[in-house]
Amino acid sequence: MIRVQTEDFDAGTELERLRGSNKGQAGAVVSFTGLVRDLNAGDTVMQMTLEHYPGMTEKALASIEQVANERWELSATLIIHRVGPLSPNDNIVFVAAASRHRKQAFRACEYMIDTLKTEAPFWKKETLSDRTRWVEQENSV
Amino acid sequence: MLQLRYFASLRELLGIGDEQVELPDGVHDLPGLTRWLQARDATWESALADGRLHIAINQEIVKADAAIRDGDEIAWFPPVTGG
Numbered sequence: 242m243i244r245v246q247t248e249d250f251d252a253g254t255e256l257e258r259l260r261g262s263n264k265g266q267a268g269a270v271v272s273f274t275g276l277v278r279d280l281n282a283g284d285t286v287m288q289m290t291l292e293h294y295p296g297m298t299e300k301a302l303a304s305i306e307q308v309a310n311e312r313w314e315l316s317a318t319l320i321i322h323r324v325g326p327l328s329p330n331d332n333i334v335f336v337a338a339a340s341r342h343r344k345q346a347f348r349a350c351e352y353m354i355d356t357l358k359t360e361a362p363f364w365k366k367e368t369l370s371d372r373t374r375w376v377e378q379e380n381s382v
Numbered sequence: 383m384l385q386l387r388y389f390a391s392l393r394e395l396l397g398i399g400d401e402q403v404e405l406p407d408g409v410h411d412l413p414g415l416t417r418w419l420q421a422r423d424a425t426w427e428s429a430l431a432d433g434r435l436h437i438a439i440n441q442e443i444v445k446a447d448a449a450i451r452d453g454d455e456i457a458w459f460p461p462v463t464g465g
Contacts, residue, residue, distance in 0.1 A: 275465055291464065292390055294457060297441035322464060334465050354465055362438075363464025364390035375391040378461035 243302040247325040250335055259317050259339055266316040271346040272337035273354045279329035287368045291324045294362035301361040309353050313345040389459035395429045405452045412448050434461055
């Protein structure tokens with residue numbers, strides 16, 4: 242399942258829901274939660290605004306989830322990404338994979354967040370104390 | 383008619399997020415459309431010359447020389463920074 246939303250999410254609630262939908266098929270759930278940092282490139286971040294491409298965003302996330310399910314044996318997957326204005330320490334993104342075995346779940350979770358970062362059409366804009374700036378794409382994986 | 387969309391820093395640079403234009407005469411691929419847009423003024427010329435820009439047609443990333451058809455939705459945007 243994928244969700245793009247302005248509202249916050251609760252990682253614990255999402256994990257419980259995944260576990261509940263599982264009916265004992267999975268032996269492992271691996272998740273990743275991305276948060277807004279208060280410091281980037283040496284500057285204090287007051288606020289972060291997430292822009293996206295409505296329509297394409299949902300397609301890109303669904304495609305990432307589909308590929309993960311084709312590559313690994315997963316019983317459930319979830320990708321949530323927030324958009325709009327966010328503050329330091331706020332949740333930005335949540336990715337989870339449930340599988341019979343932990344290695345499949347770890348790999349699928351890592352694949353989904355790594356691919357999301359390079360393929361899903363989201364852009365971060367930081368508000369610093371004296372200006373705003375668009376975040377540049379990281380070169381490292 | 384083409385639906386054109388610009389995102390993030392490019393949207394701010396151009397001062398426009400989306401517009402509809404008639405498919406220009408003689409334009410049948412992205413390089414042709416880009417040249418047509420760049421002819422608008424110096425801002426468009428330099429903004430769309432940025433080789434880092436990604437282009438999507440009908441919400442799928444395409445190569446810079448892709449063909450275009452009447453009715454397409456075409457989007458330009460900088461490298462993505464989500465997650």
